[in-house]
Amino acid sequence: MKIVAAKKILKANDQLAAANRRFFHQSGVFVVNILGSPGGGKTSLIEALAATLNGKGPLAVIEGDLAGTVDAERLSARGLPVVQITTEGACHLDANMVAAAVDGLPLSRGGWLFIENVGNLVCPAGFDLGEDLRIVILSVPEGDDKVIKYPTIFQSTQAVVISKIDLLPYFEFQPQRVRETLCRLNPDAAVFEVSAKTGQGMGELAEWLVARRTAAESKAGG
């Protein structure tokens, strides 16, 4: 019987992710891996950020789903270059899938690549894709206890985006509870409160992304 340890698979993924990262840096593309539950608002966030980041460099998208092309069609209809990865049952993207998808995208220097990971608060956390930044989305209807219950993914990220903030009056969700839990689990994570519906908070998030990009590029350059 052949047994392949998960550690070995993760190590192989880390090597591929490092190669992706080198390729993205050489290409001058800044890569954001977007994680969160199914229906949390990942595609809506990409749509809103595409508008807010207009003029700050071209944006391309990799869409990860178990099946179908719904999100890719949605973004393509907005004129965004997009490649759909269908994982055929896998609950996360991996670096190999991203390397294959990149071939089909027009990536240009100064551009952005947003990767929408498979909707899931568990599996995607362990798989580096070669991104510069992670964003984990937590939507108001999911509940403010999710950071306590799914700590690994919230520890792995540079930012937590509380989405659907326009629904706050209808749910017993306290953003302060999320902030307090993060203070213990991941005190360096930035926290944003946004609504793709009203546009609230999108400017602030876009500014943060641009600032992180500028900081990363000046660090790499000198």
Ligand SMILES: Nc1nc2c(ncn2[C@@H]2O[C@H](COP(=O)(O)OP(=O)(O)OP(=O)(O)O)[C@@H](O)[C@H]2O)c(=O)[nH]1
């Ligand atoms: N009220 C409100 N609804 C939102 C907001 N953002 C997204 N939605 C709704 O939430 C639902 C799911 O949004 P999506 O953007 O498709 O979520 P997703 O995370 O991409 O979903 P999957 O790709 O299926 O995991 C849709 O019906 C959206 O219209 C928001 O800021 N406010």
Ligand SMILES: [Mg+2]
């Ligand atoms: Mg989606």
